[in-house]
Amino acid sequence: MHVEAFRTYCLAKKGVTEHFPFDEKTLVFKVMDKMFALAPLERVPAQVNLKCDPERAIALREELEDVVLPGYHMNKKHWNTVLLAQQPQSFYEELIDHSYDLVVSKLTKKARAILAEIK
Template sequence: MDGETLHEVAARTAMGLPAVAETQPFGEGAFVYKVVGKMFVMTSELRGVPIVNLKCAPPHGAALVRDHDEITPGWHMNKQHWITLSPGDGIDETLVEDLVGNAYDLVVAKLPQAKRPVDPARRAQFD
């Protein structure tokens, strides 16, 4: 997957989820996707290369980093809880969509129940 498509798929998937807002708190060129004010995805560039940072459960993130050359510990983020996707042949649309959905679910699960836009365990019914 090329960098432009990587950004497009991540943004489209994030914005298709309930109660998501797109913000630019870090300036032009870095888009942050938040659910109820909590960040779960960021698209930006690193040395001119499009990247996507995603929240990820530590064991899942470690396995992804191990198995994909295009996935590294989160750039400028907590390396245990975030991963970074870069363009490459090992990344496809389904993987990006799944990782964005997983990042969203992780953040929603930590919200107080009254603030959750959807129950993460039941979100798959709405996809």
């Protein structure tokens, strides 16, 4: 998956916005103002950080140790760094969906109601 395809997929999700809160090189995706994905634009090879269930994070790192790493500059229990372009696009889309769903599940009841109203 190319970084631009990653960006397009993230932005297609309901309630997602993109920001550069840290610097002009790290693109951050948020749902209802909560971060679920980061893309350091100048990193080679291309990689992204995605939130992940802790048990699943360990399993992914063990199974795909050259693709899924502990989250770079993140809480390594809850975030993975995922190298792009080595797996099918559906693999990355599923990890993005998982990250997005985890964040949405932790939103307040009010925030989830507002998100549900977004078309």
